[in-house]
Amino acid sequence: MEGGSAVVSSRVWTVPNVLSFFRLALVPVFLWLIVAGEDGLALLVLVVSSITDFLDGWLARRLHQVSRLGQLLDPAADRLYIFAALIGLCWREVIPWWLFLVIIARDVMLAVLGVILANHGFGPLPVHHLGKVATFCLFVALPLLMLGEAFAPIAPFSLPLGWAFALWGAFLYWWAGVVYIRETARVIRLPADDRGAPSDTLDRKEVDGA
Template sequence: MQGESAVVSSRVWTIPNMLSFLRLALVPVFLWLVIVGEDGFALLVLVFSSVTDFLDGFLARRLHQVSRLGQLLDPAADRLYIFAALIGLCWREVIPWWLFVVIVARDVMLAVLGVILANNGFGPLPVHHLGKVATFCLFWALPLLMLGEAFAPLEPFSLPLGWAFALWGAFLYWWAGILYIRETARVIRLPADDTGPRSDTLDGKEVDGA
């Protein structure tokens, strides 16, 4: 992931961003592989995506190419892979659709909060550590479920572990969502600064997205 302590630029065509674009381009391929049941190849795409995810963050810091676009593409790619895996596994009835609804509903809620913040002169809230842990759990849960589908001998081990990660991740996802609701309510009650527009800092830190 992109470094947060480095100087953030507005550049688009950087090596890290090209890796992020490649990750995004592979999302439809990954979705198709999951839907048709080619879980082994889907897992290979997911491993490749994880490697490029690490590389884009490493290169961004090493080459001083941290960019605002990269900071947006990185979490967006993570979410799209999660959604693709959810859709594919739900389509095959490996997991129930309610799990997909629970996870997507939380992101829809965050989008609504983003609109509310924008209307009050603020940018997106900083990502809460609980949200990061929840994404980590979901990012491991779905490959574990796919692993059980792809390799029958591993099913007794990977499926229970995958479901444990999935349920815990969904719970933390909404716990973090509730914290975002509380923080949004607190932020929009802040008084306007002396110049009129809302302040774009919270507790001494810039309001920034993932």
């Protein structure tokens, strides 16, 4: 994940961005493997994706190739992997569709808030720590559920733990959403001279969305 105090460029074809494109290209493969019930291979793809996720951020800082596109691709890939895992596991009835709808509805709500903020002259909201924790919970939950499906001997341990993380993740996802709603309502009432960026009352994170 790219970030830090490095200068952000508008370059497209950088080594980190190529890794991000590769990571995005694996999303449909990941989804197909889950739908096909090949959870072991799907987890292998997820491991490869995680390695490229680490490498693109490390190389961006090491090679001074932090780019705006990279900052957008990274959180987009994170969300796509979450959505792919949710869709695939829902399709196989491992998890209920309502969980997918709860998570999707929150991201739709954030998109609406983004439009409202743009119409009032603001950029995107800074990321709150609750959103980061929620995303982490979902990233832990979905592989645990897949592990339980792929390896029956560990299912009695993996599945309950996966569900615990999934439910906490969904709860925190919406808790963060309520914080974003309140912050949006607050900042759009600011005088015009104070506009341009949302308040620092939310924790800033230069790269990832949550």
